[in-house]
């Protein structure tokens with residue numbers, strides 16, 4: 001099994017690339033979706049977040065007001081660290097179970113779309129790691145338009161993240177998403193070819209089919225040995 005890392009900055013285009021992977025049949029684990037699931041009303045994550053941030057961050061229906069919590073944590077590093085500390089174990093185990101489900105289905109290549117891939121040191125498990133890069137001006141503009149937020153709010157969110165330039169230096173593959181969607185798609189096609197190459201022996205060994213092959217070989221070998229010894 002090959003775990004491909006996909007990361008970048010806020011609004012750099014990770015979802016755009018992960019949608020391209022999905023439409024080409026490559027399964028994607030989306031950490032933002034996992035992060036939403038683990039704070040659903042009544043869950044363990046929800047209880048801890050409400051305990052730490054108070055009832056003010058709740059909507060009338062009891063769900064977390066994400067816009068409100070976002071305003072708090074993206075303008076205060078200590079509160080952001082607190083939220084990260086609370087949610088990190090829930091998000092990691094959520095990601096693990098998503099990978100496990102895909103492994104059982106026999107997936108050979110899985111893309112992990114994780115905004116905090118490097119920060120959480122999950123890049124240890126991914127090869128190659130793709131960084132979706134965008135130039136700073138385009139990033140601010142796209143973020144303001146998509147989330148209908150002010151320039152100041154957009155800057156707060158971007159400054160709350162590890163610099164995209166640093167992430168770029170850690171990448172095996174960089175997709176420059178500053179141009180048109182068609183220009184990005186051209187780069188994506190090359191990346192798709194690269195990640196779809198045959199699995200190495202190591203990657204095959206940790207896939208479901210690889211593990212089954214090993215188990216069958218060992219069982220057949222043991223039976224053959226037993227038969228020879230008993231003759």
Ligand SMILES: CC(C)(COP(=O)(O)OP(=O)(O)OC[C@H]1O[C@@H](n2cnc3c(N)ncnc32)[C@H](O)[C@@H]1O)[C@@H](O)C(=O)NCCC(=O)NCCS
Nearest residue numbers: 009010031032035066069070073084087114115116160161
């Ligand atoms: C603060 C929250 C409530 C804001 O919710 P909102 O719906 O507005 O944004 P959403 O979850 O869609 O995230 C949008 C983007 O913000 C960035 N982002 C989210 N959390 C963080 C964080 N803790 N640090 C830096 N950037 C972050 C990512 O680029 C992400 O793709 C939410 O992002 C959250 O719960 N964050 C903490 C969980 C987390 O670490 N998520 C990232 C998964 S690795």
Ligand SMILES: Nc1ncnc2c1ncn2[C@@H]1O[C@H](COP(=O)(O)OP(=O)(O)OP(=O)(O)O)[C@@H](O)[C@H]1O
Nearest residue numbers: 009010011012013014015016142146177179180181
């Ligand atoms: N090449 C492009 N040209 C024009 N618009 C784009 C391009 N790529 C992405 N966008 C737009 O920019 C915005 C951000 O892209 P996207 O949602 O894919 O980023 P993201 O990295 O997943 O964001 P987040 O970190 O918030 O989850 C979206 O509104 C998307 O439609």
